[in-house]
Amino acid sequence: MINIKSSKIKTITPYCSVECPVQVQIETFNYKKKYVDTKLSISILSPLKDYVPFELGCENGKTVVSFVPSVGGIFNLHAHYNNLSIANSPHSIIVDSYRVCKGTDIILDCCVKRKPFLIEDIKQIEFKAELDDEGAKLLAGAIERNTTLQHLSLIGNFIGDEGGKALANSLLINSTLESMDLDRNHIGDIGVKYIGIALHTNTSLNYLDICNNSFTDEGAKFISSSLLINTQINYLNLSNNRLSPQLKTTIQHNWKNRSTTLFL
Numbered sequence: 001m002i003n004i005k006s007s008k009i010k011t012i013t014p015y016c017s018v019e020c021p022v023q024v025q026i027e028t029f030n031y032k033k034k035y036v037d038t039k040l041s042i043s044i045l046s047p048l049k050d051y052v053p054f055e056l057g058c059e060n061g062k063t064v065v066s067f068v069p070s071v072g073g074i075f076n077l078h079a080h081y082n083n084l085s086i087a088n089s090p091h092s093i094i095v096d097s098y099r100v101c102k103g104t105d106i107i108l109d110c111c112v113k114r115k116p117f118l119i120e121d122i123k124q125i126e127f128k129a130e131l132d133d134e135g136a137k138l139l140a141g142a143i144e145r146n147t148t149l150q151h152l153s154l155i156g157n158f159i160g161d162e163g164g165k166a167l168a169n170s171l172l173i174n175s176t177l178e179s180m181d182l183d184r185n186h187i188g189d190i191g192v193k194y195i196g197i198a199l200h201t202n203t204s205l206n207y208l209d210i211c212n213n214s215f216t217d218e219g220a221k222f223i224s225s226s227l228l229i230n231t232q233i234n235y236l237n238l239s240n241n242r243l244s245p246q247l248k249t250t251i252q253h254n255w256k257n258r259s260t261t262l263f264l
Contacts, residue, residue, distance in 0.1 A: 041080045107142075111135030119146045126153040136163030143170040149177055156184040164191020171198035171205060179207035183237070189219030196222025199230045209237040211263065216242045220251075227254035234260035 044052040107119065108127055112135060119125075119142045131139070136159045143149060159167075164187040171177065187195075192215040199205070220243055227233065238251070248264045255262050 043078045045076045045078070107139070108135075111138050114138065119143070119149060121148055122146075123148055124151040124153075125149065126151075126155075128156045131157040131159060131163075133158075133160050133163035133166075137166040140166035140170040143167070143177065144173040146174060147176055149174070151179045152177060153179075153181040154185065155181055159185040159187060159191075161188050161190040163187070165194040168194035168198040171195070171202045175204050177204055179235075180205060181207075181209040182213065183209050184212045185210075187213040187215060189215045191215070192219035193222045196220070196224075196226050199223060199226035199233065202230070203232055206232050207235040208233060209235070211237045211239040211241065213241055217244050217247045220247060224251045224254055227251065231258075234258065236261070237263040239263040 107122075107125065108130060111127075111131055114134060125139075131154060136154070136157075140163075143152070159182065164182070164185075167180070167182075168191070171180075187210060192210065192213070195208075195210065196219070199208075220238060220241065223236075223238065224247060227236075236255070243251075243264060251264060252262070
């Protein structure tokens with residue numbers, strides 16, 4: 001008996017010059033041959049009903065179908081053995097994301113054009129003047145799944161509360177980001193509240209700059225309370241926002257015993 005491994009696979013294809021084929025594994029039960037059986041026939045149809053070129057191979061004793069699809073469609077893989085349709089055929093292959101291996105210009109293009117993406121092998125990202133909330137959400141989603149990014153500079157963009165909240169949520173998952181600069185954006189109390197909540201558990205970030213935004217004590221008090229728990233932060237800039245003298249005093253008290261940089 002032969003079956004396609006699963007009824008649906010979410011796949012990733014690259015948005016860069018290096019193509020990375022999608023692989024669909026066909027599971028073989030009671031069938032241990034180390035090569036592709038000539039009795040197995042495959043066809044792949046694109047969303048436009050065009051046939052897609054592919055290659056058959058063998059990986060760990062399993063038959064593997066490899067092809068390079070375009071993003072944004074559902075491809076149907078039809079498999080037959082001895083002219084009989086295999087169970088679960090056709091097999092739906094969803095292509096919904098881009099993989100970015102290098103080039104921050106490509107990442108920015110994905111954010112601006114609302115294309116989901118992943119980030120790989122990038123340690124620093126710097127964008128100015130083009131990123132809004134929706135773009136920040138896409139970037140945050142990629143940061144959540146990234147394990148190499150260390151420095152994120154988003155100075156002078158158009159990020160508001162929704163984008164700030166999304167970036168904060170990425171800090172709950174990402175464990176490699178060391179610095180985040182959000183100077184000169186439009187983040188208010190809601191966005192800063194979630195950043196403060198994230199700082200209660202994040203242990204990698206040591207540099208945070210959110211000066212020149214639009215938050216007040218209502219949001220900043222969450223950052224203040226995080227300083228009682230988070231000892232990793234050694235640079236914090238909250239200046240040129242609407243903080244009261246009372247909260248500034250509280251933040252300075254919570255910052256005590258650190259021979260590091262604090263701007264209020």
